[in-house]
Each structure stands twice: as structure tokens, then as C-alpha cells.
Amino acid sequence: MGVSEREAWAKREAMCPHRLVLEHVTSRWGVLVLDALLDRSYRFSELRRQIGRVNKVSEKMLAQTLQTLERDGFVHRDAKPVIPPRVDYSITPLGREAAEQVRALARWTDVRMDDVERARAAYDAARESTSL
Amino acid sequence: MGVSEREAWAKREAMCPHRLVLEHVTSRWGVLVLDALLDRSYRFSELRRQIGRVNKVSEKMLAQTLQTLERDGFVHRDAKPVIPPRVDYSITPLGREAAEQVRALARWTDVRMDDVERARAAYDAARESTSL
DNA sequence: CAGCATCCTTTGGGATACTG
DNA sequence: CAGTATCCCAAAGGATGCTG
Numbered sequence: 001m002g003v004s005e006r007e008a009w010a011k012r013e014a015m016c017p018h019r020l021v022l023e024h025v026t027s028r029w030g031v032l033v034l035d036a037l038l039d040r041s042y043r044f045s046e047l048r049r050q051i052g053r054v055n056k057v058s059e060k061m062l063a064q065t066l067q068t069l070e071r072d073g074f075v076h077r078d079a080k081p082v083i084p085p086r087v088d089y090s091i092t093p094l095g096r097e098a099a100e101q102v103r104a105l106a107r108w109t110d111v112r113m114d115d116v117e118r119a120r121a122a123y124d125a126a127r128e129s130t131s132l
Numbered sequence: 133m134g135v136s137e138r139e140a141w142a143k144r145e146a147m148c149p150h151r152l153v154l155e156h157v158t159s160r161w162g163v164l165v166l167d168a169l170l171d172r173s174y175r176f177s178e179l180r181r182q183i184g185r186v187n188k189v190s191e192k193m194l195a196q197t198l199q200t201l202e203r204d205g206f207v208h209r210d211a212k213p214v215i216p217p218r219v220d221y222s223i224t225p226l227g228r229e230a231a232e233q234v235r236a237l238a239r240w241t242d243v244r245m246d247d248v249e250r251a252r253a254a255y256d257a258a259r260e261s262t263s264l
Numbered sequence: 265c266a267g268c269a270t271c272c273t274t275t276g277g278g279a280t281a282c283t284g
Numbered sequence: 285c286a287g288t289a290t291c292c293c294a295a296a297g298g299a300t301g302c303t304g
Contacts, residue, residue: 016186018241019163021248025241026158028276031151044286054148058278063287073251084285085284094247101237108233109150109157115226116153119205160296176266190298195267216265217304 024072025098029057029065031106034091034099037075041090074098156204157230161189161197163238166223166231169207173222206230 024030032051036042042050044062051057057065066089069075074095078088091099109116156162164183168174174182176194183189189197198221201207206227210220223231241248 017249018238018245019187021241021245022158022163022238023160026154026237028155031154055151056278059287060279060289061277064277071252071255072248073255079286083284085287087286094244094251097240097244098237101233101240105158105230105233105237106150106154108229109153112226112229113150113153116204117149119226120203123203123205188298191267192269192299193297196297211266215304217267219266 021072024068025074025102027065029061030069031102032057033062033065033069034074034095035103035106037089037091038096038099038103041088044087044089047089069095153204156200157206157234159197161193162201163234164189165194165197165201166206166227167235167238169221169223170228170231170235173220176219176221179221201227 025034029051032055033047036047036050044066048057048059048062051062066075066077070077074092076090076092076095078090080086080088157166161183164187165179168179168182176198180189180191180194183194198207198209202209206224208222208224210222212218212220
């Protein structure tokens with residue numbers, strides 16, 4: 001992660017702590033990790049491939065996301081002392097509560113997508129006519 | 133907003149459209165705007181002060197957030213043709229559905245904050261002992 | 265008052281190379 | 285395999301100045 005990164009990140013913890021947790025679970029990769037782990041546990045690379053089927057995630061961001069979620073107590077990390085290394089990630093009971101709400105919100109946006117698209121079309125059309 | 137900004141933003145619309153909507157409603161300022169408008173409508177500066185009681189938001193970011201949410205059909209903008217200008221922002225029925233879920237998630241993180249703090253303490257303690 | 269445009273700093277995040 | 289460290293670019297976001 002790097003020392004300067006860790007410092008900057010510690011600084012942000014000062015403000016409104018629960019806002020930060022919200023940002024963790026709704027972050028770009030946090031959403032996808034929680035959603036995947038809601039169904040079953042994954043190994044690191046396996047999880048990366050699973051998520052990558054929709055959105056490519058760099059190894060760095062996946063590691064960072066998993067660490068954040070683990071520290072918050074949403075994800076459990078089980079590193080087996082074998083060669084080659086094997087690490088399994090699973091969701092905790094606390095993480096499950098968060099993941100279910102996030103998934104519900106994600107599903108809602110999917111269901112309401114038509115309404116959103118219509119609203120956008122109306123908005124864009126209105127702007128088009130005034131700017132021309 | 134600027135032309136280059138608008139282009140970059142249009143580019144991101146290509147991928148997984150509902151993921152983008154999710155990012156809009158869970159964005160740093162989107163959450164706060166929706167939460168505030170859930171209770172009542174606000175004028176621009178009034179909304180800025182209300183949000184600023186917790187987190188300072190720049191005028192630029194507030195305007196940008198409101199535009200995004202308006203375009204998605206979550207927020208209604210009512211600009212009255214008077215001098216000095218007066219613009220009222222309110223939530224739409226669609227926006228209310230989103231806002232309620234976001235607020236529920238925000239409340240959950242608040243309620244579960246103790247568990248998170250404990251998990252963090254345990255995580256940090258474990259790292260402390262191995263690194264020393 | 266309610267913005268928009270511009271400049272500038274900070275952060276997010278990808279590519280690459282390296283290690284146990 | 286499962287990471288860590290480093291470098292670097294792109295995007296987010298704040299400060300300031302200007303306008304109807």
C-alpha cells in the first residue's frame with residue numbers, strides 16, 4: 001500500500017466515521033466484491049476473474065479493496081500456509097448484512113433503468129432545444 | 133462543466149449503465165443531497181449550507197451533483213425567472229425510492245459502527261504484533 | 265443568488281516489476 | 285499463487301473570478 005498512502009487514508013478517518021464505511025461498501029470495487037462473496041467464497045485470482053467478467057479490476061485495487069473490507073469486518077481472509085500460497089476470502093455475518101442491502105440497491109437501479117433513461121432523454125432534449 | 137469533462141463523462145456511459153446510476157446515488161455528495169431533499173425542498177445556497185453543516189461541499193461539486201441527479205430523474209429543478217434568481221430543488225417520486233434505500237444503508241452503517249470499530253481494532257492489533 | 269469557466273492540487277487507479 | 289512497491293497518468297474535487 002505504501003506509507004504516504006496509509007497516512008492520507010488515516011487522515012480521512014477523522015471525519016464522520018460511518019460515512020467512510022458507506023464509501024467502502026459502495027465503492028467501485030467494494031460493490032462487486034461483496035456481491036460476489038454473497039454467493040460463495042473465492043480465492044484471490046478466482047475472485048479477480050469472476051469480477052473481471054464484467055469490469056476489469058487490477059490486482060492492486062482488488063487487494064486494496066479486500067484489505068479495507070477485511071479491516072471493517074465485512075470480509076474474512078483465510079491464508080493457508082502452503083506452497084504455492086492459497087488464500088480464501090469469504091463474507092462475514094456483518095458483511096452479509098451490508099452486501100444484501102447493496103445488492104438490493106443495485107437491483108433497484110437495474111429495475112428502474114428504463115425510468116432513468118427516459119428522464120435522461122427528456123433532460124437532453126430540453127437542453128438541445130434551448131442551446132440551438 | 134467544461135467540454136472535455138463532458139466528453140470523458142459521456143465515454144463512461146458506455147459500460148454497464150446501471151452501475152453508473154448506482155455510483156451517482158452513492159457518490160460522496162449524491163448521498164447527502166438525496167438525504168437532505170428527502171425531508172424537504174431547498175434552494176441552492178440553502179442546500180449548500182445544510183450539507184455543509186457536516187461536510188463542506190464546493191459550489192462546483194454541488195451544482196454538478198444536482199445536474200447529474202436531475203438528469204437521472206431523481207431531482208426536480210424549479211428555476212423561477214426573477215431577479216435575483218431563485219432555484220428550488222426537490223426530490224421526485226423516483227428519487228424518493230432511491231433516497232430511502234440510501235438512507236437505510238447509511239443508517240445501517242451508523243448502527244453497526246461499533247462492530248466495525250471493534251473489527252478494526254482487532255485487525256490493527258493483529259498487524260501490530262506481527263510487524264514488531 | 266445561482267451558477268459557469270479556469271486553474272491547480274489531490275486522489276484513484278492502472279502497468280509493471282519484484283518477492284515469499 | 286498472492287501479493288507488495290513504484291511509477292505514472294487520468295479523474296475528482298477545491299479555489300477563485302466572472303456573469304445574468
